[in-house]
Amino acid sequence: MTSKVVVSARQVQKHFGANVVLRGIDLDVSDGEVLCLVGPSGSGKTSFLRCINHLEKIDAGELIVNGHHVGYRRHGNKLHELREKEIARARADIGMVFQSFNLFPHMTVMENITAGPVTVKNERLAEVKQRGHELLARVGLADRAGAYPAQLSGGQKQRIAIARALAMRPTLMLFDEPTSALDPEMVGEVLAVMKDLARDGMTMVVVTHEMGFAREVADQIVFMDGGVVVESGPPTAVLANPQHDRTKAFLAKVL
Amino acid sequence: MKMKMKPESSPVPTSSQASEPLDLVPVRHWERWVAAFVVVLAVALAIGQLATNPRFQFGVVGQYLFSSPIITGVGLTLELTFGAMVIGVVLGTLLAVARMSPNPILSGISAVYIWFFRGTPVLVQLIFWYNLAAIFPHITLGVPFGGPHFASMQANSLVTPLAAGLLGLGLNEAAYMAEIVRAGIVSVDHGQTEAAQSLGMSRAQTLRKVVLPQAMRVIIPPTGNETISMLKNTSLVSVLAIAELLYSAEIIYTRTYQTIPLLIVASIWYLAMTTVLSIGQYFIERKFGRGYRRESSGPRMPWTRRPAPALSGTAELAEVK
Numbered sequence: 297m298t299s300k301v302v303v304s305a306r307q308v309q310k311h312f313g314a315n316v317v318l319r320g321i322d323l324d325v326s327d328g329e330v331l332c333l334v335g336p337s338g339s340g341k342t343s344f345l346r347c348i349n350h351l352e353k354i355d356a357g358e359l360i361v362n363g364h365h366v367g368y369r370r371h372g373n374k375l376h377e378l379r380e381k382e383i384a385r386a387r388a389d390i391g392m393v394f395q396s397f398n399l400f401p402h403m404t405v406m407e408n409i410t411a412g413p414v415t416v417k418n419e420r421l422a423e424v425k426q427r428g429h430e431l432l433a434r435v436g437l438a439d440r441a442g443a444y445p446a447q448l449s450g451g452q453k454q455r456i457a458i459a460r461a462l463a464m465r466p467t468l469m470l471f472d473e474p475t476s477a478l479d480p481e482m483v484g485e486v487l488a489v490m491k492d493l494a495r496d497g498m499t500m501v502v503v504t505h506e507m508g509f510a511r512e513v514a515d516q517i518v519f520m521d522g523g524v525v526v527e528s529g530p531p532t533a534v535l536a537n538p539q540h541d542r543t544k545a546f547l548a549k550v551l
Numbered sequence: 552m553k554m555k556m557k558p559e560s561s562p563v564p565t566s567s568q569a570s571e572p573l574d575l576v577p578v579r580h581w582e583r584w585v586a587a588f589v590v591v592l593a594v595a596l597a598i599g600q601l602a603t604n605p606r607f608q609f610g611v612v613g614q615y616l617f618s619s620p621i622i623t624g625v626g627l628t629l630e631l632t633f634g635a636m637v638i639g640v641v642l643g644t645l646l647a648v649a650r651m652s653p654n655p656i657l658s659g660i661s662a663v664y665i666w667f668f669r670g671t672p673v674l675v676q677l678i679f680w681y682n683l684a685a686i687f688p689h690i691t692l693g694v695p696f697g698g699p700h701f702a703s704m705q706a707n708s709l710v711t712p713l714a715a716g717l718l719g720l721g722l723n724e725a726a727y728m729a730e731i732v733r734a735g736i737v738s739v740d741h742g743q744t745e746a747a748q749s750l751g752m753s754r755a756q757t758l759r760k761v762v763l764p765q766a767m768r769v770i771i772p773p774t775g776n777e778t779i780s781m782l783k784n785t786s787l788v789s790v791l792a793i794a795e796l797l798y799s800a801e802i803i804y805t806r807t808y809q810t811i812p813l814l815i816v817a818s819i820w821y822l823a824m825t826t827v828l829s830i831g832q833y834f835i836e837r838k839f840g841r842g843y844r845r846e847s848s849g850p851r852m853p854w855t856r857r858p859a860p861a862l863s864g865t866a867e868l869a870e871v872k
């Protein structure tokens with residue numbers, strides 16, 4: 297596989313005050329790859345994911361997304377911090393799905409989907425709506441365009457959140473525990489949409505506790521604990537034949 | 552009730568007991584009837600006084616209610632209210648955003664503004680603006696620190712009594728509105744900001760499209776309160792000899808000595824205007840409540856509130872004991 301690298305992390309560190317959450321993360325995500333970040337809570341999975349679209353700022357190391365340093369521009373040997381507008385522009389190419397959906401409650405489903413492309417990319421509303429209907433059909437909610445988020449179930453909300461992110465035509469999708477806030481019977485419908493995306497060749501970084509999904513869909517599984525990557529590789533290696541004691545202990549609890 | 556039930560109820564109900572229906576005796580709220588009777592009696596006495604006491608001079612009230620100085624006063628009161636509220640809302644929003652900005656100078660200045668204008672009586676501020684010419688006789692537009700001047704005016708011709716009234720009420724209102732807007736912005740979940748940012752929205756776009764529309768739900772009710780409060784506070788500018796509603800009434804009754812009827816005239820107009828404002832507030836609230844109302848509950852007028860459930864609840868609890 298010689299496809300280009302979308303996300304490249306080298307010794308990424310992050311701390312909140314005295315609390316060190318990332319102690320040097322190294323990983324690569326290739327174009328079209330699905331990477332699942334797994335590990336116990338507090339291991340730094342979500343923090344790392346949020347660093348990728350600069351919701352959190354890294355404190356040391358190098359994080360390159362779509363060929364650019366996240367939050368910085370390189371001039372010779374200097375990294376210049378980006379202005380807020382430039383950070384926003386970089387984020388427009390990265391879709392993010394949150395654990396708590398974060399749909400805009402004052403907008404209808406269709407308004408949620410069109411808000412990004414119309415506001416950020418100045419696209420024509422009619423065209424975005426057209427695309428919005430296609431996306432709604434894709435996530436199986438073609439008839440809910442006029443509904444407000446409060447009228448939807450958790451699983452439906454998360455599928456709309458995915459459609460909203462896709463409306464920006466992202467090159468990379470980030471999922472932060474997308475099924476953790478859902479009732480068990482709704483997990484399946486969201487995972488089905490994500491599987492469909494993965495089949496379509498979308499590059500995805502997924503923080504998840506759904507080991508079944510990770511085994512089935514992931515090209516690469518990264519097991520994190522204590523702010524470091526303990527073990528990584530294809531599901532057949534990490535899940536079926538873990539090398540590290542910490543990985544074994546974690547998998548014994550969740551599988 | 553519970554204590555009585557115990558000996559009667561057997562641990563396992565037999566079929567014969569189940570077939571015999573038991574009579575339900577609802578709680579009799581006799582104390583509610585007593586309270587209602589007392590209140591109705593008091594209201595009836597008050598209305599009786601109002602109707603029979605000739606010293607209210609309702610004839611005079613009717614004579615002046617639509618007289619031209621009063622109508623002009625009503626117009627001026629409305630102008631002052633809306634003008635001052637517009638200044639207050641716009642400046643207050645700017646102050647709220649500045650207060651929360653990462654720039655310590657901006658947030659500091661905003662905090663000092665709010666501290667100063669909330670901390671001094673609005674009446675003092677009004678008189679201060681009215682007497683601005685005493686401190687700055689000329690107001691000059693030009694380059695500061697000895698640069699060229701483009702225009703210069705007498706402060707007294709620029710700051711008319713009406714302008715002083717608008718400035719005094721508006722700048723004071725901005726300090727209160729800043730805190731109301733800030734409360735509204737803070738009430739919006741941070742996840743909303745993150746979702747907007749992850750779509751690539753700038754800080755300004757996030758504020759305008761996502762945060763403020765949701766903050767409006769929290770901002771509108773106290774802003775309606777402020778508007779109604781402002782409507783009545785405009786009567787303070789009567790000290791600047793502006794003939795708004797109250798001062799217009801005063802002008803008439805100092806001449807005719809019909810103080811009470813003219814105060815009734817003013818009150819009727821204030822009541823009418825606050826009623827209209829309350830109705831307006833209801834419709835604005837409904838607009839910004841989009842997506843929040845449960846489908847089952849229909850629209851409810853804000854001025855017909857349901858009786859507080861806590862009261863009847865405690866009454867029933869007391870009965871059970």
